Amino acid sequence: MPINLAKQIFCLHIIVWAIFFRCLGPDIGDLRRTAEGKNGLTPGTTLPAPVMVYPPVGYQTTSNILLLKTNSESNAVSYLFEALSGSTLLTTQTLTAPVVEGLLTIPAASYGTVTIRLSYLNSAGVRSPVISNNITYLDFSAGTLVKTVDFTTKSTCSSCALFFFAPCAPYSYNPLWPPIPPASNCPAFPNDDWTHCQTDSFVAEGNAWICAAAPEASMLANHNVLNTYHPANTGFEYNWLDISMNSSSYQMGHTAAATNEALIISCRMRKAAECGVGGKDTGVSFWYYPYRDANTTDNVQIASRDCSGTWTTLLTARVTAINQLGQAYTNKLNSRIDCLGDYFTAYYKSGSDYVPIAIAKDNIKNTGRTGWGFGPGHPTAAILHRVASFEWRHW
Amino acid sequence: MWRRYTRPPKGIPGVYWPEIRVAAGGYYLTKVNDFGAAGALALDFKLHKLLYPLTAFIETTFASRIQNANPDLISPNALLVFQIGIMYSVINGRIFSLALSANGGVIAYRVDENADGLYGIRPVMTIGLPLFWHWRKNGVDFHKFSFFAEPRSTVIMHREAKNLSAWPLLFEIRLGVRYAY
Numbered sequence: 001m002p003i004n005l006a007k008q009i010f011c012l013h014i015i016v017w018a019i020f021f022r023c024l025g026p027d028i029g030d031l032r033r034t035a036e037g038k039n040g041l042t043p044g045t046t047l048p049a050p051v052m053v054y055p056p057v058g059y060q061t062t063s064n065i066l067l068l069k070t071n072s073e074s075n076a077v078s079y080l081f082e083a084l085s086g087s088t089l090l091t092t093q094t095l096t097a098p099v100v101e102g103l104l105t106i107p108a109a110s111y112g113t114v115t116i117r118l119s120y121l122n123s124a125g126v127r128s129p130v131i132s133n134n135i136t137y138l139d140f141s142a143g144t145l146v147k148t149v150d151f152t153t154k155s156t157c158s159s160c161a162l163f164f165f166a167p168c169a170p171y172s173y174n175p176l177w178p179p180i181p182p183a184s185n186c187p188a189f190p191n192d193d194w195t196h197c198q199t200d201s202f203v204a205e206g207n208a209w210i211c212a213a214a215p216e217a218s219m220l221a222n223h224n225v226l227n228t229y230h231p232a233n234t235g236f237e238y239n240w241l242d243i244s245m246n247s248s249s250y251q252m253g254h255t256a257a258a259t260n261e262a263l264i265i266s267c268r269m270r271k272a273a274e275c276g277v278g279g280k281d282t283g284v285s286f287w288y289y290p291y292r293d294a295n296t297t298d299n300v301q302i303a304s305r306d307c308s309g310t311w312t313t314l315l316t317a318r319v320t321a322i323n324q325l326g327q328a329y330t331n332k333l334n335s336r337i338d339c340l341g342d343y344f345t346a347y348y349k350s351g352s353d354y355v356p357i358a359i360a361k362d363n364i365k366n367t368g369r370t371g372w373g374f375g376p377g378h379p380t381a382a383i384l385h386r387v388a389s390f391e392w393r394h395w
Numbered sequence: 396m397w398r399r400y401t402r403p404p405k406g407i408p409g410v411y412w413p414e415i416r417v418a419a420g421g422y423y424l425t426k427v428n429d430f431g432a433a434g435a436l437a438l439d440f441k442l443h444k445l446l447y448p449l450t451a452f453i454e455t456t457f458a459s460r461i462q463n464a465n466p467d468l469i470s471p472n473a474l475l476v477f478q479i480g481i482m483y484s485v486i487n488g489r490i491f492s493l494a495l496s497a498n499g500g501v502i503a504y505r506v507d508e509n510a511d512g513l514y515g516i517r518p519v520m521t522i523g524l525p526l527f528w529h530w531r532k533n534g535v536d537f538h539k540f541s542f543f544a545e546p547r548s549t550v551i552m553h554r555e556a557k558n559l560s561a562w563p564l565l566f567e568i569r570l571g572v573r574y575a576y
Contacts, residue, residue, distance in 0.1 A: 024517060025515030028427060028470055028471060028506075028515070028551060
């Protein structure tokens with residue numbers, strides 16, 4: 001066979017295969033894949049404020065949800081949670097003993113001081129107050145939900161605090177949130193090392209962080225707070241009032257990625273007993289891999305996890321910025337997640353612009369993940385956060 | 396005894412003009428659980444005067460999606476299928492006849508916004524079972540009009556050729572008319 005003819009046949013073969021496997025377009029039934037600038041969002045434009053998409057009736061009706069827990073009173077018949085703005089009763093929740101946990105849904109609005117009040121009714125028909133706390137609210141649509149706790153009633157609230165899950169950031173991005181204590185004041189974070197988040201306790205008391213390398217027991221003794229988070233716990237130790245909250249734009253510090261790694265988030269966190277979709281130990285994760293070449297390989301992945309531990313990829317994408325910025329210690333990569341109803345959107349920040357990475361449908365309602373992660377809540381306690389926006393920085 | 400296809404269809408003697416077949420119906424697409432409306436146009440050619448039950452045809456199908464069951468999946472919002480095939484009439488009654496068709500070709504489809512591209516082309520293979528009802532005038536069959544209903548099943552090739560479970564199936568039901576000159 002003449003060499004030219006062989007070349008022609010070879011080239012034709014390559015062309016045919018190239019057409020067949022690379023130029024035939026997407027396959028029916030595969031996951032749609034978004035990319036930078038897709039989904040109607042153009043890179044280089046400032047991202048508008050998230051549009052609140054409220055959950056369907058029967059699930060949650062607003063975004064402002066408080067988880068309230070109390071200890072079990074021996075002679076309690078029922079518990080009553082109340083939320084008041086001034087003298088206006090916003091919402092109540094009555095729990096029949098021995099149930100000690102409830103959710104208060106606060107209508108989305110601007111409030112001044114909101115008082116959370118908890119009482120119980122004994123078998124003799126006598127109602128006794130359990131605790132009274134003042135919580136300052138802001139309009140969630142303005143980007144911030146819960147800000148501070150006023151401990152003016154501390155005399156009746158001997159042990160109470162706001163707590164945050166994994167508030168491990170070398171500095172506070174949002175001035176509304178208590179700053180992370182500097183290393184000199186906090187032996188738990190000697191080098192602003194995020195790894196201590198996995199072993200140390202921390203709590204926000206008033207507007208300051210309290211942290212210690214010791215277990216939470218010593219914190220209780222030293223700092224007179226009850227609601228602390230410790231990774232060794234299966235959940236929070238709560239005796240009185242226990243509040244989790246949505247957060248907006250708080251950051252999590254992290255060392256530069258040494259290799260491909262996964263960052264875990266969930267828009268909805270609740271521990272449920274049942275297995276299955278929306279059940280126990282399920283969640284949605286947003287992973288990125290800065291050491292993958294975005295020119296040839298998808299380096300962002302969003303996956304869901306069922307309670308058996310099986311991960312299912314919802315979406316993958318190639319994001320050059322993750323590849324370029326995620327590796328470098330000096331190139332900080334800011335990311336952002338908006339949880340909007342059934343969807344969450346991931347962005348990275350370029351200058352002051354938010355560049356969309358991916359949009360994925362979140363069909364997971366609950367998660368009971370343990371280990372480290374971050375999000376507007378903590379991974380083990382029961383809390384629902386259907387609408388949230390938060391942001392973190394990848395060092 | 397009367398028997399269908401014992402004489403050539405109408406037309407210029409010795410020249411077998413193609414019959415025209417027009418149909419409309421609906422489809423259901425597996426893997427994405429979408430359904431939509433489809434229309435088809437075909438030309439049927441008699442291959443040989445001694446074998447009138449055998450037909451070769453070329454066919455074009457257009458379909459448009461009505462329901463997109465899962466917007467997270469890639470699914471055609473419109474598709475066009477070009478096929479060639481053969482059809483053999485296995486049961487030939489005076490009023491009804493039943494045929495078996497097999498054809499293959501290419502599907503071209505357009506999908507919703509997707510980073511990998513908006514258009515796809517794939518080979519397809521189809522089998523169908525058209526049931527004809529022949530229109531008669533004064534009880535006489537003219538081989539002119541025939542109405543038919545045809546369930547069809549089309550398999551669409553996937554990029555992962557070895558993973559047959561990934562291949563979508565396009566189920567169709569068609570109602571139409573065939574006209575012979």
